Amino acid sequence: MGTRLFLCLLALGMVCPGSMGQDEFNDGRAQFLLNGQLGSQVMLGYDFPASSFGSSVEVPIKSRFEVDAAGMYSPDHKPGTDHDKSLVLRGSVLGYATERLGFTASLERSWLWTTQFNESGWGPSAGVVIKNDIFGPGRLFLTYLIPTGCVWATPTNPCTIQSKRLQGGQFRQEIRTGRHARAGIEGGLYHFCDQANQNEPQTGRRCHMAAVLMLDASFTFHF
DSSP states (O other), X not given: OHHHHHHHHHHHHHTSOOOOOGGGSSOSSOEEEEEEEEEEOGGGTOOSSEEEEEEEEEEEETTTEEEEEEEEEEOXXXXXXXXXXXXXXXXXXXXXXXXXXXXXXXXXXXXXXXXXXXXXXXXXXXXXXXXXXXXXXXXXXXXXXXXXXXXXXXXXXXXXXXXXXXXXXXEEEEEEEETTEEEEEEEEEEEEEOOOOTTOGGGXXXXXXXXXXXXXXXXXXXX
């Protein structure tokens, strides 16, 4: 299902061409986007291919600031589970120090539901955004995901499901391919840890590195 939606968004972008300058990546109007993703999150424990779809809103404030909100749903499965689903809600702010260089901060809330367990967590990140002209007007985001959540049980926090302490560097390159279309690529290199006995810190935890890569397609509307 997610794969078909991604291909539909990509097709919409291909039939909506338009040539525009670097300063027209965002023309100052608020935008509503339909988004789709397709790629690989195998190293994070998901079946291949990974897919997600959702929507977002981008609201420029004067010429140097922007506030974004997004929601993405994914039906991806983890091996050994069935009927999995996840939801991510994210809010972001951008501020440009110059015409091309800016700073961004985001906070997301994620939920994962499986047949074996449910979990949720917060994911703050921060970094820079650089306007560029790679195959068309675009923006490159370079951010770092900051780990959150409990690890070991305490008298006031039983920590029934340990946080993976997911953290790492992330990138996202988005390109405006038409008046109502965007394409892009995003990914990250992450560090995370397996579940352990939260009541026995001396046992330690086994941790891993993981790489993620996703292709993006969006169809945009101005309002």
